[in-house]
Amino acid sequence: MAALDGLPPLRDVIQRHGLDARKALGQNFLLDLNLTQKVARTAGSLEGVTVFEVGPGPGGLTRAILALGAAKVIAVERDARCLPALAEISDHYPGRLEVTEGDALKTDFTALAPEGPIKIIANLPYNVGTQLLVNWLLPAQWPPFWQSLTLMFQKEVGQRIVAQEDDDHYGRLGVLCGWRTEARMAFDVPPQAFTPPPKVTSTVVHLTPRENPIPCDVGKLEKVTQAAFGQRRKMLRQSLKPIGGEALLLKAEIDPQRRAETLSVEEFCRLANCL
Ligand code: SAM
Numbered sequence: 663m664a665a666l667d668g669l670p671p672l673r674d675v676i677q678r679h680g681l682d683a684r685k686a687l688g689q690n691f692l693l694d695l696n697l698t699q700k701v702a703r704t705a706g707s708l709e710g711v712t713v714f715e716v717g718p719g720p721g722g723l724t725r726a727i728l729a730l731g732a733a734k735v736i737a738v739e740r741d742a743r744c745l746p747a748l749a750e751i752s753d754h755y756p757g758r759l760e761v762t763e764g765d766a767l768k769t770d771f772t773a774l775a776p777e778g779p780i781k782i783i784a785n786l787p788y789n790v791g792t793q794l795l796v797n798w799l800l801p802a803q804w805p806p807f808w809q810s811l812t813l814m815f816q817k818e819v820g821q822r823i824v825a826q827e828d829d830d831h832y833g834r835l836g837v838l839c840g841w842r843t844e845a846r847m848a849f850d851v852p853p854q855a856f857t858p859p860p861k862v863t864s865t866v867v868h869l870t871p872r873e874n875p876i877p878c879d880v881g882k883l884e885k886v887t888q889a890a891f892g893q894r895r896k897m898l899r900q901s902l903k904p905i906g907g908e909a910l911l912l913k914a915e916i917d918p919q920r921r922a923e924t925l926s927v928e929e930f931c932r933l934a935n936c937l
Contacts, residue, residue, distance in 0.1 A: 666695070667729045669754055675720050676857075679747045683858055687741055688787025690856035691719050697855055698726035704848045704868050705781045705812040708732040712776055714808070716766040716784040716794060719744055721751045723785055728755045735759045736774055738766045740787075766794055775807045785814040788860070792819060792835065799842050800880055804871065811869040812848075820847050820865035827926050833894070834887040840927040841876065841883065843869040876927070882934035890922035890930075897921060902933075910936055 672693040675681070683689035692698050701723060702708070708730045715737040718724040721744075727735050728751070735758065739748065742763055752759040762769070767790055771782075786794060791813070798811060815823070818831075824845045825836035839845045848866040853859035885905060893901040899908045899918035911918040914936040916929055925933075 667725055667754070669725060669751065672720055672722050675747050675750075679720070679743065681720050681743055681747065684741070688717075688789050688791075689719060689741070690785075690858060690860045692722045692785055692851075692855065693857050694855060695722060695726060697851065698722045699730065700849070701785065701812065701814065701866055702726040702730050702783060704866055705783050705810055708781070711779045711781050711809075712736060714738075714771055714774070714780060714782045714784075716782075717787050718748055718761065719785075720747050723783065724748065724751055724759065727783055728758055733758070733778070734776075737761045738764055738769050740765055766790065767797070771798070772801065772807050780808045781810045781812065782808050783812045788816055791815055795823070796835075796838065799838055802880075804842065804875065805873060806871055809870070811843075812866065813869075814851065814864050814866050816860075817850060817863045817865040820867045823847075823867050823869070827924055829923070832923050833891045834884070837883070837887050837927055837930050839869065841872075841878065841931065843871055845869040876931040878931040878934050882937045883930060885937065886930055886933045887922075890925070890933075894922045898925075905937065 683691060708727060710733050712734045713727050713732045715724055715735055718737040718739050724735055724737060739761060745761060745763060748761045795813065798808065821831040822833060822835045823839045824847055825831035826840060846868055848868050851864040853863060889902050889905050890898060897919050898911055898921065901922065902910060908918045910933065914932045916933065
């Protein structure tokens with residue numbers, strides 16, 4: 663398929679640069695530029711926006727983000743083999759693509775953040791995706807440096823991100839995401855859309871920061887959710903025993919016989935604030 667941006671088709675790029683996918687780096691590439699545009703469009707208008715991208719790989723999503731008008735893309739890629747392919751995109755869009763070779767888990771994104779609006783868009787490597795999301799949700803300063811997160815995950819992780827109480831997928835991740843953001847699943851992407859295809863369906867999740875999350879210490883919230891969901895089938899008076907048990911629950915005005923998955927985010931915050 664001829665590319666609308668005048669750059670060569672991604673299959674040619676991959677072949678020319680010898681970018682055979684490596685499983686250890688979570689490399690499942692998106693080669694359909696219509697699909698990468700659909701992912702990028704989920705982030706809303708990119709005019710005047712700096713986009714942080716993790717793992718651009720051969721650059722399919724990067725090209726879509728640039729074609730949709732992002733002022734600049736700052737990308738972190740662990741695989742040095744991808745850098746020459748990304749340099750070609752950089753030449754095509756002078757001054758608009760900056761690529762750093764490195765591990766996104768060790769990158770201080772706040773330090774890289776320029777003035778102006780920032781959105782994060784990424785088809786994340788599955789082995790580090792959840793940890794990166796948690797890192798972006800934890801900063802002491804809130805609202806954070808980013809305006810939105812548009813991220814591809816395995817569908818099961820997406821379901822955990824958007825889950826609310828009384829949902830089988832509800833857990834620590836759902837509480838954290840629900841506390842600080844409004845999260846929604848935008849659309850599913852079948853395995854055959856990737857090269858090579860992964861075993862499971864993926865989903866694009868879009869998160870925007872809540873302006874005024876319930877005041878709560880994140881460390882205490884983590885402590886409460888860890889204890890509660892560590893034994894999710896038990897009553898809370900049992901699972902929360904190590905951190906205060908029934909006394910803590912009564913202080914927070916929560917029935918000790920309830921189970922973790924029935925508590926709303928607001929109730930988890932109340933528990934954390936009573937710790
Ligand atoms: N964005 C490309 C696409 O949509 O086709 C590639 C996505 S692929 C699922 C994940 C990418 O993340 C790969 O290019 C891989 O090399 C890169 N990667 C893996 N671990 C990384 C890490 N810790 N830090 C930065 N990039 C990483």
